[in-house]
Amino acid sequence: MSDLRRLEERARDARRPHAGADDGLVVCDNLVRVYRTDEVEVQALQGLDLVVEEGECMALVGASGSGKSTLLSILSGLDLPTAGRARVAGHDLLALRRRERLGYRRHTVGFVWQQTGRNLLPYLTALENVALPMKYVRVPRRKRAARAAELLDVLGVAYCRDRRPAELSGGEQQRVAVAVATANAPRVLLADEPTGELDTASGEEVFAALRRANEELGATVLVVTHDPLVSEQVRRTVRIRDGRTSTETLRGPGGGGAEEYTVLDRAGRLQLPRDHVERYGLRGRVRLTAEPDHVGVWPDRAHDSDPSA
Numbered sequence: 001m002s003d004l005r006r007l008e009e010r011a012r013d014a015r016r017p018h019a020g021a022d023d024g025l026v027v028c029d030n031l032v033r034v035y036r037t038d039e040v041e042v043q044a045l046q047g048l049d050l051v052v053e054e055g056e057c058m059a060l061v062g063a064s065g066s067g068k069s070t071l072l073s074i075l076s077g078l079d080l081p082t083a084g085r086a087r088v089a090g091h092d093l094l095a096l097r098r099r100e101r102l103g104y105r106r107h108t109v110g111f112v113w114q115q116t117g118r119n120l121l122p123y124l125t126a127l128e129n130v131a132l133p134m135k136y137v138r139v140p141r142r143k144r145a146a147r148a149a150e151l152l153d154v155l156g157v158a159y160c161r162d163r164r165p166a167e168l169s170g171g172e173q174q175r176v177a178v179a180v181a182t183a184n185a186p187r188v189l190l191a192d193e194p195t196g197e198l199d200t201a202s203g204e205e206v207f208a209a210l211r212r213a214n215e216e217l218g219a220t221v222l223v224v225t226h227d228p229l230v231s232e233q234v235r236r237t238v239r240i241r242d243g244r245t246s247t248e249t250l251r252g253p254g255g256g257g258a259e260e261y262t263v264l265d266r267a268g269r270l271q272l273p274r275d276h277v278e279r280y281g282l283r284g285r286v287r288l289t290a291e292p293d294h295v296g297v298w299p300d301r302a303h304d305s306d307p308s309a
C-alpha cells in the first residue's frame with residue numbers, strides 16, 4: 001500500500017467514532033460546557049467522555065467544582081453543552097427542539113435533587129405528588145392513582161401516601177422523590193447528592209430505593225455523590241477531575257474487590273493520578289516505552305539533571 005493510501009486510511013479511521021462509542025444508553029463524547037459571565041469564563045466540562053450502559057447503577061464522584069452537577073443538568077435536558085456530543089436513549093441533546101426537550105424531560109429522564117424541598121410540592125400529599133407527572137402526560141386518573149400507590153409500595157413508603165412533605169422525614173421525602181422521578185417509567189434516573197442532607201440510616205434507605213428503581217423498575221441510575229455509602233456499593237464509580245472523567249473504580253457483587261482504572265479518552269489522552277506523578281517525579285516531558293504487554297512511563301532524567309533543559 002502506498003504511503004498516501006495509508007495516510008488517507010489513517011485519517012478516515014481517526015474521523016470514525018470509536019467502535020462501541022454509541023453502544024451505551026448514555027453517551028457523552030468530548031463534552032464541553034463553558035460558562036461566560038461579564039468578566040470570567042469558567043470551563044466546567046473540558047472534553048468529558050462517558051458511556052453508561054442500559055441497566056447500570058453507577059456513581060459519579062469528584063471534588064467540589066469538578067463539573068458533576070453541570071453534567072447532570074445537561075443529561076436532564078435543563079442545560080445545553082457548549083460543544084461535543086451527548087446522547088441519551090437515542091436523543092441527541094444538542095439537537096432537541098423545545099417541544100422535544102419537554103417530552104424528553106417528561107418521559108426519558110427522572111431527576112432527584114439533593115434539597116428535599118425541591119423534589120415535592122408542599123401542598124400535595126405523597127400520592128398526589130407521585131401522580132402529578134403522570135397527569136402531565138395524560139395518564140387516566142384511575143391509572144395514575146394505582147401506579148402512584150404501587151410505586152410508593154415498591155419504594156417502601158406506602159404508609160406515607162396521605163401525608164404532605166412537611167409530615168415526612170428527610171429520608172421519606174427523598175424516597176417519595178424517587179417515586180415521583182420514576183412515575184413515567186424513565187429510561188434514566190439522575191440523582192444529585194440524594195443522600196447529602198440525611199443521616200446514615202436514612203441515607204441507606206434512600207440508596208435502597210434508588211437500587212430498587214434500578215433493579216425492579218428498570219431505570220438506569222446515575223447518582224452524583226460524596227457519600228461513600230453510595231459510591232462504595234455500586235459496581236462502577238466514575239471520578240470527574242477538572243471537567244473530565246479521570247478514573248473508574250469497578251467492584252464485584254456486594255461492593256467487594258475494588259479495582260481502580262484510569263480512563264483513556266478518545267484522543268488517547270489520560271490523566272495520571274496525582275500520587276503517581278509525585279511518587280515518580282513526573283513533570284514536563286516523560287518518556288514512553290512500548291513493552292510487549294504494557295506501556296511504560298518514565299521521568300525525563302536528562303531534563304532533571306540539566307536545569308537549563
Ligand SMILES: Nc1ncnc2c1ncn2[C@@H]1O[C@H](COP(=O)(O)OP(=O)(O)OP(=O)(O)O)[C@@H](O)[C@H]1O
Pocket residue numbers: 035036037042043044062063064065066067068069070071
Ligand atoms: N451558572 C453558572 N455560571 C457560572 N459558573 C458556573 C455555573 N454553574 C457552575 N459553574 C462553575 O462551573 C464549575 C463546575 O460546577 P459544578 O456545579 O458542575 O461542580 P460540582 O462538581 O457539581 O460541584 P459540587 O460538588 O460543589 O456541587 C465550577 O467552577 C462552578 O463555579
